Amino acid sequence: MDFSFTDEQSMLRDTVASYLADNYAFDARRAAIKSEAGWRPEVWKAFAEELGILGAPFSEELGGLGGGPVDNMVVMEEFGKALVVEPYMGTVVIGGGFLKHSGHAAAPDLIEKVIAGDAIFAFAYAEPQARYTWQDLKTTATKDGTGYVINGQKSVVIGAPWATHLIVTARTGGGQRDAQGVSVFLVDKNAKGVTTRDYPTVDGQRASEVTFENVSVGVEALIGAEGHGLPLVEKVMDEAIAATCAEACGVLRRLQEGTVEYTRTRKQFGVPISSFQVLQHRMVDMFIQLEQSISMTYMATIRLSEEAHERAQAISAAKVQIGKACRFVGQNAVQLHGGMAITDEMAIGHYFKRATMIEGVFGSTDHHLARYEALSFGKAA
């Protein structure tokens, strides 16, 4: 058993942290998310060329840094601290995950493009009726000669406005909610029949409603085996959840530390409000939530390599902890900052917004509690 980071991982953390300190201050981020593009392609270019971090979780054989889930965790935690919006999650964690695990013929080429910053992915999985049931799909991919024709609508595809490619879940067989019949496709965003409606999200990201109307793709667009895509989706999704937990730890740390700092400087009744025990104990409870979240993120990240059942149970347990912590720490950070926290000019509220969205990302607390129960107690229970 070992909870230490390798020298490479510590260096990775320092590299990311120091770049973000110089280039990702609150005001710079605020200007970027309000700009028309909503992000800074030059930051992405720096991630690829200056920092080389887009290759963090890929093997050296593929041109990466030779890391894995722990390296994603390190990067995402730092991103959480700075509220980075650039699409590392969609591109490196999710896109990279699908490419690595599927053994797709074009994977080496595409991963090379990812590492160079030239390929950007967005994961189009959610549908209006499906909530958090990944296999609930109305989107269909119908066999057409050697290829497929895709039809359907995808909701809130994070990062889609910036993407070069979409990774799409679609049904090639079975009923709307069946586990069988799920397939995964890689679609060029400029393909004929793909239309997007782009918009900002409440936490400063960009997303799209994506419609597929008779989109023709070749057989090479299929990632993994036709009709048997669900286990692959669940695996990549679990990796994405672990990375989200890591991001949350960064966000929670800023909320907790920022609150401690603020209460030490804010004076009422002639004294810093940090001297009040009722506030001290609240901040201790926030700190405990943060510590428990870090523990669960380590646990979940390490267990990503286990069998599907153990992996899923660990991931859902972590997401439950993270979801509860995001709500408790976020709401109390605002409460202890007072009215200032709900102004747009103060950073704390922006961390609160991201924390709140993380509660629902890839499944709400209730969703993951139910998933955990099914895995821990068995279907009979």
Next chain:
Amino acid sequence: MNLDFSPEDAAFREEVRTFIAENYPKDLRAKQDSGEQLSKDDYLAWHKVLAKKGWVAPSWPKEFGGTDWTPTQKYIWSEEQARADTIAVLPFGVSMLAPVIYTFGTEEQKKTFLPGIYNGEVWWCQGYSEPGAGSDLASLKTKAERVKEDDGKEYYIVNGQKTWTTLGQFADWGFFLVKTDPDVKPQAGISFLLIDMKSPGIEVRPIITLEGGHEVNDVFLDNVKVPVENRIFHENQGWTCAKALLAHERSGIAGVARSKRGLERLREMATTEMSDLGGPLLTDTFFKRKVAELEIDLTALEFTELRTLAGESSGKGPGPESSILKIKGTEIQQRLQELALEAAGHYGAPFLRDLGHNANIGPSYADGVAGDYFNGRKTSIYGGSNEIQRNIIAKMVLGL
């Protein structure tokens, strides 16, 4: 970063598992199974087996009898003990007093007291709390005045009252916090004394708790004569010892392995007990959710403890972070007791203690769950209440 157990760790697990299976005292097991009250010898039976094996105090420095186990081995050891449902080695000597002696004591004191603690020959009790000094421990009033007797030796004459002295009815010796200087700020006038419980002037009176048990006591000290050489560390610097002791007390308090075992038992109960809708209680939507949330919180605590242990292994002692383990550990123990009582339904009510250990009404798992619940309320109160732990984190960790 990994959770792998090395082949050496796996072999170690096998070794300790076999050792426990082959050496755990059979009549102690029988008494535990029947719920019979344990005697002084029962409490010490397992301790003595471990002492003989050399495993009674894994965390002590090697020179005094520690095992030099890695954090992983210590983790395995506590897991295997919980799995086999062994009784815990009493903490008073081994985990509370001994670290104070080997950290602050003289060579003479180490030689005199550590072997008795290790072998279980001397039963220690704790004289900290007083009727007027609970959370505000430093306000204690038990007074020790230094006098020179006719034999030419110096003594402390101790007067006062201590309370909540756990298993003090069996104790041979006690470690006491006493006031040696009433005129300075409270923390600066306290000394740490070791007192022979057979000394004239000591009276131990039982306190009976809600579940009918006699675990805790009042201890009265009336002109008790204590040789000056029984003081640990400098006069008026006992608070330093007291704080160090409390940090050690807190780190063991998480009780992760025992709670995991408790959770298994709860799940067994909830598989047998029926829900209102028929079918096992564990299929009840609301009960199931409470168990799931408890299980997840326990996992979080387990990994927080593992992170703390990993930090300790790189040279840091248990710090103020161990207050987190105390808070979360005791909350989880109490939630387990709460859910066990809920699960027992009607059969939480029968109170069988005075009917003798063969009494049996309702399912055997229901016997004692109410008592455990009532007795278990102590855990968030003792060892520095959970509110005091929050004060400690606020001050020492958050710098407030």
